[in-house]
Amino acid sequence: MNLQPIVDAYTAVSGWVTGINASLNPYTSWYFNQLHALLPEPFFNTQAFLLFFAAIFCIYWLVPRRWQMTRIWILIIASFHFYASWSKDLAFLVTTTTLADYIFGRLMGATKRQKLRFLVMLSSITMNLGVLCYFKYRGFFLNELHSSLSSLGYNPGYGKLDLLSIIIPFGISFYTFEAISYAVDVYRRKIVAEKSLARFMLFILFFPHLVSGPIVRAGDFLRQTHRPKRWNWVRVQVGVQLFLMGCFKKMAIADRMAVFCDPIFSHPEQYSTGACWIAVLAYAIRIYCDFSGYSDMALGLAHLFGYKLTLNFNMPYVSANVTEFWRRWHISLSSWLRDYVFIPLGGSRGSRWATYRNLMITMAVGGLWHGAAWGYVLWGLAHGLMLVIHKQFKDYCETNPRLDGMLRTSLGTALRILLTFFCVSMCWVLFQPDFAKALAMYKQLFAIHVGNPLPLSNRSLWYTVAFVACCHLLVRSGAWQWLYPRLPAPVLGVGYAVCLCAAMLLAPDTGTTFIYFQF
Amino acid sequence: MPTLRSLARLASRLRGTSPAVASQRRDRRQSAFIALSVGLVGAILLHLGLAAAAEYSLTIRDPVYSDKERKLARIEAALPPGSPMVVYVGTSRAGNGFDAGRAQDVLTAALGRPAGAFNFATPASGPVTHLLHIRRLIADGHRPTLLLLEIHAPMFAALSGGPYEARFFDGTVLGWDELDLLASYGCPTEKLRRQREAVLVKPWYALRFQLVGRLAPTSLPYYLRHDWGRGPDPNGWNAMLFDELDAGERAVGIERAGREYKQILRGMALGEGATRALRDTLALCRDNGIPVMLVRMPEGTTFQRLYPKGVEARVARFLNELAAEYGCPIANCRDWMRDEAFADGHHLLRHAAGVFSERFAREAVAPALRHGGGGAP
Numbered sequence: 021m022n023l024q025p026i027v028d029a030y031t032a033v034s035g036w037v038t039g040i041n042a043s044l045n046p047y048t049s050w051y052f053n054q055l056h057a058l059l060p061e062p063f064f065n066t067q068a069f070l071l072f073f074a075a076i077f078c079i080y081w082l083v084p085r086r087w088q089m090t091r092i093w094i095l096i097i098a099s100f101h102f103y104a105s106w107s108k109d110l111a112f113l114v115t116t117t118t119l120a121d122y123i124f125g126r127l128m129g130a131t132k133r134q135k136l137r138f139l140v141m142l143s144s145i146t147m148n149l150g151v152l153c154y155f156k157y158r159g160f161f162l163n164e165l166h167s168s169l170s171s172l173g174y175n176p177g178y179g180k181l182d183l184l185s186i187i188i189p190f191g192i193s194f195y196t197f198e199a200i201s202y203a204v205d206v207y208r209r210k211i212v213a214e215k216s217l218a219r220f221m222l223f224i225l226f227f228p229h230l231v232s233g234p235i236v237r238a239g240d241f242l243r244q245t246h247r248p249k250r251w252n253w254v255r256v257q258v259g260v261q262l263f264l265m266g267c268f269k270k271m272a273i274a275d276r277m278a279v280f281c282d283p284i285f286s287h288p289e290q291y292s293t294g295a296c297w298i299a300v301l302a303y304a305i306r307i308y309c310d311f312s313g314y315s316d317m318a319l320g321l322a323h324l325f326g327y328k329l330t331l332n333f334n335m336p337y338v339s340a341n342v343t344e345f346w347r348r349w350h351i352s353l354s355s356w357l358r359d360y361v362f363i364p365l366g367g368s369r370g371s372r373w374a375t376y377r378n379l380m381i382t383m384a385v386g387g388l389w390h391g392a393a394w395g396y397v398l399w400g401l402a403h404g405l406m407l408v409i410h411k412q413f414k415d416y417c418e419t420n421p422r423l424d425g426m427l428r429t430s431l432g433t434a435l436r437i438l439l440t441f442f443c444v445s446m447c448w449v450l451f452q453p454d455f456a457k458a459l460a461m462y463k464q465l466f467a468i469h470v471g472n473p474l475p476l477s478n479r480s481l482w483y484t485v486a487f488v489a490c491c492h493l494l495v496r497s498g499a500w501q502w503l504y505p506r507l508p509a510p511v512l513g514v515g516y517a518v519c520l521c522a523a524m525l526l527a528p529d530t531g532t533t534f535i536y537f538q539f
Numbered sequence: 540m541p542t543l544r545s546l547a548r549l550a551s552r553l554r555g556t557s558p559a560v561a562s563q564r565r566d567r568r569q570s571a572f573i574a575l576s577v578g579l580v581g582a583i584l585l586h587l588g589l590a591a592a593a594e595y596s597l598t599i600r601d602p603v604y605s606d607k608e609r610k611l612a613r614i615e616a617a618l619p620p621g622s623p624m625v626v627y628v629g630t631s632r633a634g635n636g637f638d639a640g641r642a643q644d645v646l647t648a649a650l651g652r653p654a655g656a657f658n659f660a661t662p663a664s665g666p667v668t669h670l671l672h673i674r675r676l677i678a679d680g681h682r683p684t685l686l687l688l689e690i691h692a693p694m695f696a697a698l699s700g701g702p703y704e705a706r707f708f709d710g711t712v713l714g715w716d717e718l719d720l721l722a723s724y725g726c727p728t729e730k731l732r733r734q735r736e737a738v739l740v741k742p743w744y745a746l747r748f749q750l751v752g753r754l755a756p757t758s759l760p761y762y763l764r765h766d767w768g769r770g771p772d773p774n775g776w777n778a779m780l781f782d783e784l785d786a787g788e789r790a791v792g793i794e795r796a797g798r799e800y801k802q803i804l805r806g807m808a809l810g811e812g813a814t815r816a817l818r819d820t821l822a823l824c825r826d827n828g829i830p831v832m833l834v835r836m837p838e839g840t841t842f843q844r845l846y847p848k849g850v851e852a853r854v855a856r857f858l859n860e861l862a863a864e865y866g867c868p869i870a871n872c873r874d875w876m877r878d879e880a881f882a883d884g885h886h887l888l889r890h891a892a893g894v895f896s897e898r899f900a901r902e903a904v905a906p907a908l909r910h911g912g913g914g915a916p
């Protein structure tokens with residue numbers, strides 16, 4: 021087979037693209053540099069973003085309702101600029117893969133031949149996973165291969181890559197999973213391939229969920245793009261409320277907890293055992309408030325444009341067991357893993373051992389999804405192991421009603437919640453790229469060690485812990501659900517104003533980036 | 540196949556929305572509108588309120604200054620009218636090293652009548668900050684009998700980014716006119732102006748350290764608390780926590796001080812902005828009838844060794860010229876204390892500060908007060 025014409029065509033097209041790129045570069049560079057100056061960080065809780073958002077919000081709602089497609093294009097352009105302000109090249113990459121996914125979807129929709137549909141789906145998955153692996157896992161796998169070959173005495177023929185020098189497009193894991201779920205759902209005929217390019221682009225590129233989720237499903241989102249959005253004060257209230265709550269969680273709690281835990285997680289060997297235990301507690305609160313705060317803000321922003329995203333967190337630290345924890349923590353990812361990894365692997369339909377194997381594989385994939393490092397994989401495996409143990413214990417309890425009854429009392433439930441929280445917090449130690457640091461942390465935790473105390477007086481930490489615990493109890497007991505609808509509107513309004521000021525007031529010296537941005 | 544729910548929805552649509560449901564929806568919309576409006580108005584009012592309060596109150600904007608100023612006013616009020624009052628304006632070295640309470644006792648005994656002494660030193664300050672504080676003190680009605688002004692040589696270095704102290708300025712504590720003043724002495728004020736504007740636009744964020752430092756200081760690192768002026772000492776002394784340090788701890792301190800000052804002192808030339816700020820301070824004091832004494836705080840041999848040859852002579856020549864021009868005496872106490880007295884070669888430990896303050900009050904301040912504030916000690 022003569023491939024020369026294809027190679028020639030490829031060379032001609034790439035030369036053409038490079039030429040256009042080179043001639044446009046001075047203008048585009050200036051434009052995107054200006055954009056970066058206006059929006060230097062893609063964080064929702066910054067002044068620059070709020071100004072950007074306010075502009076888009078006004079333009080969006082000023083467009084008449086019947087011009088729904090115009091509104092959609094406004095959101096697409098805004099989303100592209102939101103991403104391009106950080107990196108124009110990667111913004112073009114995301115847009116290109118989105119276009120390719122759209123074409124794959126249309127191809128699947130256009131044919132009834134199952135084999136062809138399967139091939140197209142496979143192509144879509146391969147392309148998305150290829151991009152993900154190239155940017156996110158290339159360094160990790162090549163370095164691991166290098167180490168393995170070197171230890172066996174072979175010359176790998178290449179040097180180790182500097183992982184820090186590889187730029188990972190932020191949010192790549194999130195939109196890749198969204199695109200994969202779309203391809204699979206179209207293939208399974210759960211949804212019809214979207215005909216409108218604009219609607220499909222908005223599904224992937226919609227800036228509130230673009231960089232850190234929630235991982236939205238095409239079935240949920242695309243349906244909403246077909247409904248004309250009308251201004252609704254109730255919806256605006258929900259959006260503002262969620263956004264403020266997210267801001268408070270991020271600025272007043274997560275960033276404050278980072279002051280306690282970040283220095284200790286960076287250099288655990290320098291700190292005392294007591295300080296390390298407190299750092300683990302602080303990290304558990306930090307990661308929850310950081311990620312759920314971001315998700316709340318994303319949900320709030322989407323509501324302000326009339327879109328509803330998937331709920332991502334539901335008070336995970338009041339879970340009485342690990343299985344429940346995964347129903348409440350990062351719900352969009354856990355349900356994605358369930359639907360697209362666990363169930364296709366056989367789920368819990370096979371033997372007990374097959375179920376356990378499927379659980380471990382699913383959780384390992386979940387761990388690897390977070391980051392290209394052994395720490396994340398082990399974190400996933402540790403959770404898989406806990407899920408297996410819980411499944412075993414649940415089966416045992418079913419044969420032992422007395423024990424089951426004891427565990428279901430208030431005291432038993434409280435103990436189960438505490439135990440689950442302890443186990444989950446212990447696993448968070450693994451949740452970092454540097455596995456050696458995780459080991460050092462465990463060493464400090466379980467061998468009495470004298471060292472530096474906490475970097476700051478722990479009084480504010482205990483107040484924060486008490487505040488978070490009270491909020492959880494209020495919701496768990498149902499008191500909040502009872503109280504909220506009965507609160508007079510002016511009281512709620514004052515609450516919003518106070519929440520905004522409190523978030524600003526309690527923000528520490530330097531805000532930290534969102535933990536999940538790196539994934 | 541239509542589901543039951545979709546059929547029910549269709550039926551309800553055909554029937555039209557019932558008045559009860561419509562009214563319920565209207566109520567929800569109305570209450571959402573009220574909540575959002577109250578929230579918006581509340582947030583604007585809270586921001587405007589704090590911004591206005593900060594504009595007119597140094598207690599909110601600059602608690603370090605206002606705490607000290609209040610303490611000074613208390614000391615002055617406790618003295619019989621006409622009693623001599625000594626105020627020491629300086630850097631953290633003076634803040635740690637001058638036990639004004641003990642100096643007050645020594646002065647009272649030496650002069651045979653009640654006398655007051657107050658330590659108005661602030662950390663990371665230099666001639667520009669000192670001028671700013673003295674301007675504020677004069678505006679607040681304070682007229683000390685003798686003003687002690689610390690001369691910390693590195694603060695006079697000619698550096699590319701303006702005086703050394705400019706690196707530590709915080710725009711949120713400054714007044715608008717003070718920003719112009721700082722700019723006139725070569726301090727870069729672009730960032731400071733942005734910080735100051737933030738006090739107007741988002742005061743709850745810009746002033747958070749001042750406010751949290753007052754309400755819950757332990758939740759902030761010590762350097763963000765704005766509580767230097769709030770220590771328990773009524774005479775403004777910010778004593779070191781320790782009386783003594785072991786050799787290892789001292790070595791760490793000396794190394795840190797060396798890291799901070801060695802580069803600045805190497806081939807140091809006197810900066811135009813900083814020296815002009817000092818001249819303007821002396822002129823301001825002269826115009827307001829406040830005698831000034833220039834003070835060089837004790838320095839250990841390790842710190843003195845950081846001065847290259849020629850630099851010390853240059854500084855001494857400059858001070859002598861000023862002393863001659865403005866008629867202010869110089870108290871050179873650089874060699875008064877042994878190396879063990881310091882935490883890092885130039886900040887005095889608690890006990891040593893007491894020893895120094897007694898001697899300083901007896902040998903330098905009391906004679907100056909006997910001469911009506913001026914005259915060589």
